[in-house]
Amino acid sequence: MEDRLKIGKYEFSSRLMVGTGKYPTNEIMKASLEASGAEVVTVAIRRVELKKGGMLDYVDAKKYTILPNTAGCYTADDAIRTARLAREALSTELIKLEVIGDEKTLFPDTQGLLEAAGVLVKEGFTVLPYTNDDPITAKRLEDAGCVAVMPLAAPIGSGLGIRNPHNIRIIIEAAKVPVIVDAGVGTASDAAIAMELGCDGILMNTGIALAKDPVKMALAMNLAVKAGRLAYNSGRMPKKMFASASSPAWGLIE
Amino acid sequence: MTPLKIRIRINGEGMRVENGATVAALLALLDINAVGIAIELNREIVPKSQYLKTALKDNDILEVVRMAGGG
Numbered sequence: 001m002e003d004r005l006k007i008g009k010y011e012f013s014s015r016l017m018v019g020t021g022k023y024p025t026n027e028i029m030k031a032s033l034e035a036s037g038a039e040v041v042t043v044a045i046r047r048v049e050l051k052k053g054g055m056l057d058y059v060d061a062k063k064y065t066i067l068p069n070t071a072g073c074y075t076a077d078d079a080i081r082t083a084r085l086a087r088e089a090l091s092t093e094l095i096k097l098e099v100i101g102d103e104k105t106l107f108p109d110t111q112g113l114l115e116a117a118g119v120l121v122k123e124g125f126t127v128l129p130y131t132n133d134d135p136i137t138a139k140r141l142e143d144a145g146c147v148a149v150m151p152l153a154a155p156i157g158s159g160l161g162i163r164n165p166h167n168i169r170i171i172i173e174a175a176k177v178p179v180i181v182d183a184g185v186g187t188a189s190d191a192a193i194a195m196e197l198g199c200d201g202i203l204m205n206t207g208i209a210l211a212k213d214p215v216k217m218a219l220a221m222n223l224a225v226k227a228g229r230l231a232y233n234s235g236r237m238p239k240k241m242f243a244s245a246s247s248p249a250w251g252l253i254e
Numbered sequence: 255m256t257p258l259k260i261r262i263r264i265n266g267e268g269m270r271v272e273n274g275a276t277v278a279a280l281l282a283l284l285d286i287n288a289v290g291i292a293i294e295l296n297r298e299i300v301p302k303s304q305y306l307k308t309a310l311k312d313n314d315i316l317e318v319v320r321m322a323g324g325g
Binding site for chain 2: 018019020021022023029042043044045046047048050059066068069071081084085086087088089090156183203204205206209
Protein backbone atom coordinates (compact mmCIF):
# COMPACT_ATOMS: atom_id res chain seq x y z
CA MET A 1 0.00 0.00 0.00
CA GLU A 2 1.50 3.27 -1.04
CA ASP A 3 1.65 6.04 1.51
CA ARG A 4 1.05 9.15 -0.56
CA LEU A 5 1.02 12.81 0.36
CA LYS A 6 -2.19 14.58 -0.63
CA ILE A 7 -2.19 18.36 -0.76
CA GLY A 8 -5.37 19.89 -2.14
CA LYS A 9 -5.93 18.29 -5.53
CA TYR A 10 -2.26 17.21 -5.76
CA GLU A 11 -0.76 13.86 -4.82
CA PHE A 12 2.88 12.97 -4.36
CA SER A 13 4.92 9.87 -3.55
CA SER A 14 7.79 11.89 -2.12
CA ARG A 15 7.33 13.76 1.14
CA LEU A 16 10.38 15.92 0.61
CA MET A 17 10.12 19.27 -1.17
CA VAL A 18 13.26 21.15 -2.01
CA GLY A 19 14.25 24.70 -2.82
CA THR A 20 16.49 25.91 -5.62
CA GLY A 21 18.46 28.68 -3.89
CA LYS A 22 22.08 28.99 -2.79
CA TYR A 23 23.57 26.01 -4.69
CA PRO A 24 27.21 26.37 -5.76
CA THR A 25 26.23 25.81 -9.42
CA ASN A 26 23.10 25.11 -11.43
CA GLU A 27 24.51 21.71 -12.37
CA ILE A 28 24.92 20.75 -8.70
CA MET A 29 21.39 21.99 -8.05
CA LYS A 30 20.02 19.82 -10.84
CA ALA A 31 21.83 16.73 -9.56
CA SER A 32 20.71 17.48 -5.98
CA LEU A 33 17.06 17.78 -6.98
CA GLU A 34 17.42 14.42 -8.68
CA ALA A 35 19.06 12.78 -5.64
CA SER A 36 16.48 14.21 -3.25
CA GLY A 37 13.68 12.35 -5.00
CA ALA A 38 11.54 15.47 -4.55
CA GLU A 39 8.57 16.01 -6.82
CA VAL A 40 7.87 19.54 -5.63
CA VAL A 41 10.49 22.21 -6.20
CA THR A 42 10.22 25.74 -4.85
CA VAL A 43 11.37 28.82 -6.72
CA ALA A 44 11.40 32.55 -6.04
CA ILE A 45 9.93 35.24 -8.28
CA ARG A 46 12.37 38.00 -9.15
CA ARG A 47 12.87 40.78 -11.67
CA VAL A 48 14.23 39.63 -15.00
CA GLU A 49 17.82 40.78 -15.14
CA LEU A 50 17.78 42.81 -18.30
CA LYS A 51 20.05 40.83 -20.64
CA LYS A 52 20.78 37.66 -18.74
CA GLY A 53 19.49 34.10 -18.97
CA GLY A 54 17.48 32.41 -16.21
CA MET A 55 17.61 29.07 -14.48
CA LEU A 56 14.59 27.74 -16.35
CA ASP A 57 16.78 25.26 -18.21
CA TYR A 58 17.91 23.65 -14.98
CA VAL A 59 14.52 22.99 -13.44
CA ASP A 60 12.44 20.74 -15.63
CA ALA A 61 8.84 21.94 -15.25
CA LYS A 62 7.61 18.69 -16.82
CA LYS A 63 9.36 16.62 -14.20
CA TYR A 64 8.69 18.72 -11.11
CA THR A 65 5.68 20.49 -9.68
CA ILE A 66 6.91 24.07 -9.41
CA LEU A 67 5.94 25.81 -6.19
CA PRO A 68 6.66 29.54 -6.45
CA ASN A 69 7.16 31.44 -3.22
CA THR A 70 6.63 35.00 -2.09
CA ALA A 71 9.97 35.13 -0.29
CA GLY A 72 11.24 38.62 0.38
CA CYS A 73 7.76 40.09 0.80
CA TYR A 74 7.27 42.08 3.99
CA THR A 75 3.64 43.06 3.50
CA ALA A 76 0.46 41.20 2.59
CA ASP A 77 0.12 43.49 -0.42
CA ASP A 78 3.55 42.60 -1.83
CA ALA A 79 2.95 38.90 -1.23
CA ILE A 80 -0.38 39.08 -3.04
CA ARG A 81 1.21 40.92 -5.99
CA THR A 82 4.02 38.38 -6.16
CA ALA A 83 1.59 35.46 -6.04
CA ARG A 84 -0.38 36.92 -8.93
CA LEU A 85 2.81 37.43 -10.94
CA ALA A 86 3.89 33.87 -10.17
CA ARG A 87 0.58 32.52 -11.40
CA GLU A 88 0.93 34.49 -14.64
CA ALA A 89 4.60 33.57 -15.17
CA LEU A 90 4.42 29.88 -14.30
CA SER A 91 0.79 29.03 -15.05
CA THR A 92 0.22 27.57 -11.61
CA GLU A 93 -2.20 28.45 -8.83
CA LEU A 94 0.16 26.93 -6.26
CA ILE A 95 1.82 29.42 -3.96
CA LYS A 96 4.12 29.06 -0.99
CA LEU A 97 3.00 32.11 0.89
CA GLU A 98 5.57 34.00 2.90
CA VAL A 99 5.00 37.33 4.59
CA ILE A 100 8.17 38.10 6.48
CA GLY A 101 8.08 40.16 9.65
CA ASP A 102 11.71 40.80 10.38
CA GLU A 103 14.96 40.74 8.41
CA LYS A 104 17.11 39.26 11.14
CA THR A 105 14.97 36.25 12.03
CA LEU A 106 12.89 35.99 8.85
CA PHE A 107 10.04 34.99 11.14
CA PRO A 108 6.61 35.30 9.57
CA ASP A 109 4.36 38.30 10.09
CA THR A 110 1.38 36.17 10.99
CA GLN A 111 -1.10 39.02 10.77
CA GLY A 112 -0.01 39.84 7.22
CA LEU A 113 0.14 36.13 6.43
CA LEU A 114 -3.48 35.56 7.44
CA GLU A 115 -4.59 38.62 5.53
CA ALA A 116 -2.78 37.54 2.34
CA ALA A 117 -3.94 33.93 2.71
CA GLY A 118 -7.58 35.04 2.88
CA VAL A 119 -7.28 37.13 -0.28
CA LEU A 120 -5.37 34.50 -2.27
CA VAL A 121 -7.67 31.62 -1.30
CA LYS A 122 -10.63 33.71 -2.55
CA GLU A 123 -8.77 34.27 -5.81
CA GLY A 124 -8.46 30.54 -6.33
CA PHE A 125 -4.86 30.03 -5.27
CA THR A 126 -3.74 26.79 -3.64
CA VAL A 127 -2.02 28.34 -0.64
CA LEU A 128 0.77 26.70 1.36
CA PRO A 129 1.70 29.20 4.07
CA TYR A 130 5.11 29.38 5.74
CA THR A 131 4.21 30.08 9.35
CA ASN A 132 5.75 29.99 12.79
CA ASP A 133 5.30 27.06 15.14
CA ASP A 134 2.19 28.57 16.72
CA PRO A 135 -0.77 26.17 16.80
CA ILE A 136 -3.33 29.00 16.88
CA THR A 137 -2.00 30.64 13.74
CA ALA A 138 -1.82 27.23 12.05
CA LYS A 139 -5.48 26.66 12.87
CA ARG A 140 -6.46 30.08 11.55
CA LEU A 141 -4.59 29.46 8.30
CA GLU A 142 -6.40 26.17 7.89
CA ASP A 143 -9.73 27.89 8.59
CA ALA A 144 -8.84 30.51 5.97
CA GLY A 145 -8.74 27.73 3.37
CA CYS A 146 -5.02 26.94 3.11
CA VAL A 147 -4.42 23.40 1.79
CA ALA A 148 -1.50 22.80 4.16
CA VAL A 149 0.32 24.55 6.97
CA MET A 150 4.07 24.88 6.94
CA PRO A 151 5.47 25.69 10.36
CA LEU A 152 9.16 26.43 10.63
CA ALA A 153 11.42 24.04 12.52
CA ALA A 154 13.86 26.89 13.17
CA PRO A 155 14.68 30.17 11.39
CA ILE A 156 15.16 29.98 7.62
CA GLY A 157 18.70 28.97 6.73
CA SER A 158 19.70 28.37 10.37
CA GLY A 159 20.01 24.57 10.22
CA LEU A 160 19.07 24.37 13.92
CA GLY A 161 16.60 21.51 13.56
CA ILE A 162 13.24 21.23 15.32
CA ARG A 163 13.40 23.83 18.10
CA ASN A 164 9.94 23.18 19.46
CA PRO A 165 8.83 19.62 18.81
CA HIS A 166 5.93 19.96 21.25
CA ASN A 167 4.33 22.80 19.32
CA ILE A 168 4.83 20.97 16.03
CA ARG A 169 3.15 17.97 17.62
CA ILE A 170 0.21 20.11 18.81
CA ILE A 171 -0.14 21.58 15.30
CA ILE A 172 -0.21 18.07 13.83
CA GLU A 173 -2.80 16.88 16.35
CA ALA A 174 -5.15 19.74 15.51
CA ALA A 175 -4.65 20.00 11.74
CA LYS A 176 -6.93 18.40 9.19
CA VAL A 177 -4.62 19.51 6.38
CA PRO A 178 -1.05 18.27 5.84
CA VAL A 179 1.63 19.75 8.09
CA ILE A 180 4.88 20.37 6.24
CA VAL A 181 7.86 21.47 8.27
CA ASP A 182 9.44 24.32 6.35
CA ALA A 183 12.82 25.82 7.19
CA GLY A 184 15.50 25.08 9.75
CA VAL A 185 16.29 21.45 8.93
CA GLY A 186 20.09 21.14 8.97
CA THR A 187 20.88 17.48 8.62
CA ALA A 188 19.31 14.08 8.09
CA SER A 189 18.45 13.42 11.74
CA ASP A 190 16.49 16.71 11.88
CA ALA A 191 14.41 15.51 8.95
CA ALA A 192 13.87 12.09 10.52
CA ILE A 193 12.78 13.68 13.83
CA ALA A 194 10.25 15.88 12.05
CA MET A 195 8.80 12.90 10.22
CA GLU A 196 8.74 10.77 13.38
CA LEU A 197 6.71 13.52 15.05
CA GLY A 198 4.08 12.87 12.41
CA CYS A 199 4.72 15.68 9.95
CA ASP A 200 3.33 14.95 6.51
CA GLY A 201 6.36 16.30 4.73
CA ILE A 202 9.38 18.58 4.84
CA LEU A 203 10.42 21.52 2.72
CA MET A 204 14.09 22.42 2.79
CA ASN A 205 16.71 24.29 0.85
CA THR A 206 19.79 25.42 2.75
CA GLY A 207 20.32 22.09 4.52
CA ILE A 208 21.06 20.58 1.12
CA ALA A 209 22.43 23.55 -0.81
CA LEU A 210 25.05 24.53 1.78
CA ALA A 211 26.27 21.00 2.59
CA LYS A 212 29.83 20.41 1.43
CA ASP A 213 28.45 17.83 -0.95
CA PRO A 214 24.88 18.89 -1.73
CA VAL A 215 24.13 15.87 -3.93
CA LYS A 216 25.05 13.42 -1.16
CA MET A 217 23.12 15.42 1.42
CA ALA A 218 20.10 15.44 -0.90
CA LEU A 219 20.19 11.65 -0.92
CA ALA A 220 20.62 11.59 2.88
CA MET A 221 17.54 13.82 3.26
CA ASN A 222 15.61 11.67 0.81
CA LEU A 223 16.36 8.57 2.91
CA ALA A 224 15.84 10.33 6.26
CA VAL A 225 12.37 11.53 5.28
CA LYS A 226 11.48 8.02 4.18
CA ALA A 227 12.98 6.44 7.32
CA GLY A 228 11.25 8.93 9.62
CA ARG A 229 7.91 8.36 7.93
CA LEU A 230 8.29 4.59 8.15
CA ALA A 231 9.17 4.83 11.82
CA TYR A 232 6.15 7.05 12.45
CA ASN A 233 3.86 4.62 10.64
CA SER A 234 5.40 1.69 12.51
CA GLY A 235 4.53 3.10 15.93
CA ARG A 236 7.59 3.31 18.09
CA MET A 237 8.08 1.23 21.25
CA PRO A 238 7.25 2.90 24.56
CA LYS A 239 10.12 4.62 26.32
CA LYS A 240 11.14 3.05 29.64
CA MET A 241 13.14 4.30 32.55
CA PHE A 242 15.19 1.11 33.06
CA ALA A 243 16.70 -1.68 31.01
CA SER A 244 14.72 -4.58 29.69
CA ALA A 245 16.92 -7.44 28.47
CA SER A 246 16.58 -8.40 24.83
CA SER A 247 18.07 -11.87 25.35
CA PRO A 248 16.23 -14.62 27.27
CA ALA A 249 16.72 -14.73 31.03
CA TRP A 250 16.62 -18.55 30.92
CA GLY A 251 19.15 -21.13 29.73
CA LEU A 252 22.13 -19.31 31.10
CA ILE A 253 25.23 -21.39 31.88
CA GLU A 254 26.21 -21.92 35.45
CA MET B 255 2.53 67.46 -31.37
CA THR B 256 3.06 63.91 -30.08
CA PRO B 257 6.57 63.30 -28.79
CA LEU B 258 8.62 60.69 -30.64
CA LYS B 259 9.93 59.11 -27.45
CA ILE B 260 8.36 58.44 -24.09
CA ARG B 261 9.94 57.73 -20.72
CA ILE B 262 9.15 54.50 -18.93
CA ARG B 263 10.59 52.63 -15.96
CA ILE B 264 11.23 48.93 -16.24
CA ASN B 265 12.47 46.96 -13.22
CA GLY B 266 13.54 50.18 -11.60
CA GLU B 267 15.54 51.44 -14.58
CA GLY B 268 14.50 54.43 -16.61
CA MET B 269 14.53 54.19 -20.39
CA ARG B 270 13.14 55.90 -23.47
CA VAL B 271 11.13 54.05 -26.08
CA GLU B 272 9.17 54.96 -29.20
CA ASN B 273 5.84 56.57 -28.44
CA GLY B 274 3.17 53.90 -28.85
CA ALA B 275 5.60 50.98 -28.58
CA THR B 276 3.83 47.85 -27.39
CA VAL B 277 4.81 45.58 -24.53
CA ALA B 278 5.78 42.98 -27.15
CA ALA B 279 8.05 45.51 -28.90
CA LEU B 280 9.71 46.39 -25.60
CA LEU B 281 10.45 42.73 -24.87
CA ALA B 282 11.94 42.34 -28.34
CA LEU B 283 14.04 45.47 -27.85
CA LEU B 284 15.42 44.13 -24.55
CA ASP B 285 15.80 40.60 -25.90
CA ILE B 286 13.56 39.14 -23.18
CA ASN B 287 11.99 35.78 -23.96
CA ALA B 288 8.30 35.92 -23.07
CA VAL B 289 8.27 32.29 -21.93
CA GLY B 290 7.99 32.00 -18.16
CA ILE B 291 7.73 35.72 -17.45
CA ALA B 292 5.00 37.90 -16.01
CA ILE B 293 4.56 41.63 -16.50
CA GLU B 294 2.95 44.22 -14.29
CA LEU B 295 2.12 47.53 -15.94
CA ASN B 296 1.35 50.20 -13.35
CA ARG B 297 0.61 47.40 -10.86
CA GLU B 298 -1.83 45.56 -13.13
CA ILE B 299 -0.79 42.26 -14.69
CA VAL B 300 -0.73 42.29 -18.48
CA PRO B 301 -1.88 38.87 -19.75
CA LYS B 302 0.39 37.34 -22.38
CA SER B 303 -2.42 37.59 -24.94
CA GLN B 304 -2.29 41.39 -24.57
CA TYR B 305 1.44 41.97 -25.15
CA LEU B 306 0.91 42.85 -28.82
CA LYS B 307 -2.09 45.05 -28.11
CA THR B 308 -0.82 46.99 -25.10
CA ALA B 309 0.80 50.30 -26.07
CA LEU B 310 3.07 52.04 -23.58
CA LYS B 311 2.44 55.57 -22.39
CA ASP B 312 4.69 58.22 -20.91
CA ASN B 313 5.65 57.48 -17.26
CA ASP B 314 4.49 53.87 -17.38
CA ILE B 315 6.08 51.67 -14.74
CA LEU B 316 6.73 48.03 -15.55
CA GLU B 317 7.86 45.07 -13.52
CA VAL B 318 9.02 42.05 -15.49
CA VAL B 319 9.64 38.93 -13.44
CA ARG B 320 10.48 35.29 -13.83
CA MET B 321 11.44 32.48 -11.53
CA ALA B 322 14.79 32.46 -9.76
CA GLY B 323 16.46 30.08 -7.32
CA GLY B 324 14.78 30.14 -3.92
CA GLY B 325 13.46 28.07 -1.07
